[in-house]
Amino acid sequence: MDVAVGIVAQRNNARAQELAQTLVDTLEREYEGVTTVVDELTGAAIEADGVPIPAMGDREFVVSIGGDGTLLFVAREVGATPILGVNLGEVGFLNAVAPDDAREVVTELVGQLRETGSLEGRKLARLQASGADGAWALDPALNEVVVHGPRRGHGGGATIEVEIDGQQYTTSHADGVLVATPTGSTAYNLSEGGPLVQPTADALVVTQMAASDGMPPLVADPGAEIALTVSDTETAYAISDGHDRRELEPPATVSISVADEPVTLVGPRANFFDALEKLE
Numbered sequence: 406m407d408v409a410v411g412i413v414a415q416r417n418n419a420r421a422q423e424l425a426q427t428l429v430d431t432l433e434r435e436y437e438g439v440t441t442v443v444d445e446l447t448g449a450a451i452e453a454d455g456v457p458i459p460a461m462g463d464r465e466f467v468v469s470i471g472g473d474g475t476l477l478f479v480a481r482e483v484g485a486t487p488i489l490g491v492n493l494g495e496v497g498f499l500n501a502v503a504p505d506d507a508r509e510v511v512t513e514l515v516g517q518l519r520e521t522g523s524l525e526g527r528k529l530a531r532l533q534a535s536g537a538d539g540a541w542a543l544d545p546a547l548n549e550v551v552v553h554g555p556r557r558g559h560g561g562g563a564t565i566e567v568e569i570d571g572q573q574y575t576t577s578h579a580d581g582v583l584v585a586t587p588t589g590s591t592a593y594n595l596s597e598g599g600p601l602v603q604p605t606a607d608a609l610v611v612t613q614m615a616a617s618d619g620m621p622p623l624v625a626d627p628g629a630e631i632a633l634t635v636s637d638t639e640t641a642y643a644i645s646d647g648h649d650r651r652e653l654e655p656p657a658t659v660s661i662s663v664a665d666e667p668v669t670l671v672g673p674r675a676n677f678f679d680a681l682e683k684l685e
């Protein structure tokens with residue numbers, strides 16, 4: 406079969422752009438029937454034609470070269486298209502492949518596609534967050550959805566009630582409340598005292614942020630319908646993966662549950678316990 410591969414390099418990162426060039430050269434020169442396309446910024450840097458990243462949605466897979474932020478960004482843009490994460494960032498928790506191994510892994514994936522017509526991927530759950538009656542929705546979150554008051558710290562919080570499947574879990578004054586996926590458990594959730602979750606576990610985590618009268622972080626059923634109601638403040642925000650942000654008009658309720666469409670990662674799986682060392 407013909408194979409089409411998308412490649413996104415972290416912007417302003419010459420090393421990432423060079424690796425993108427190497428992958429383009431390797432795949433286009435050494436393999437017949439394989440086409441590559443890069444994103445617009447990478448294209449400008451390596452003097453190739455680039456396409457908007459959402460247009461890579463019809464590729465067999467997309468290579469994200471950069472840090473965790475770049476992978477989160479690519480995942481937002483390409484939806485269900487499988488992603489291979491190559492780590493050129495500082496933490497690189499979501500990206501299992503080292504730059505020196507990228508060529509080999511990419512060619513292996515192309516080989517697999519040609520032999521079997523498909524790729525074995527791992528599905529990572531995302532969260533959907535929406536306002537009352539579905540009036541608005543955030544981009545699906547791979548890490549977490551945060552609802553917080555006007556700002557972090559003294560005097561910046563709000564009262565936030567947490568309901569799980571219609572039952573109250575806790576109400577407290579807090580900087581915010583976050584709902585994390587297993588993937589996101591090692592990110593913001595960890596800084597706020599939430600538990601680490603093994604990536605193969607099917608669960609959601611609800612963690613209060615600097616609550617004055619809080620409850621322990623809760624590991625919730627993946628099917629849970631979570632409602633966060635924010636009050637006693639002029640403004641508040643709901644944020645997906647630190648990027649897609651919605652200003653709320655309190656009192657306001659944000660409904661959070663597992664999204665229909667997961668992210669699919671391909672390539673070698675990072676060893677979770679080894680990867681934890683990166684967080685220290």
Ligand SMILES: NC(=O)c1ccc[n+]([C@@H]2O[C@H](COP(=O)([O-])OP(=O)(O)OC[C@H]3O[C@@H](n4cnc5c(N)ncnc54)[C@H](O)[C@@H]3O)[C@@H](O)[C@H]2O)c1
Nearest residue numbers: 472473474496497498548549588589591592593596646647
């Ligand atoms: N205090 C905090 O820990 C804090 C505050 C804000 C945002 N964040 C995280 O940053 C994410 C957005 O990432 P970005 O790179 O666009 O922003 P960013 O540039 O602010 O990076 C935040 C850091 O989080 C790391 N990170 C992201 N996802 C991770 C994961 N699943 N496991 C371990 N580390 C991870 C990144 O490598 C980076 O070091 C948000 O989803 C949130 O989880 C963390």
Ligand SMILES: Nc1ncnc2c1ncn2[C@@H]1O[C@H](COP(=O)(O)OP(=O)(O)OP(=O)(O)O)[C@@H](O)[C@H]1O
Nearest residue numbers: 414415416444446471472473474475478494495496
């Ligand atoms: N090729 C690109 N085209 C457009 N925007 C990009 C591109 N690459 C990265 N970005 C933007 O940069 C952000 C990610 O970069 P960020 O500085 O957070 O680095 P990172 O991948 O997390 O690496 P590090 O770990 O070094 O911080 C994305 O959210 C996106 O907005």
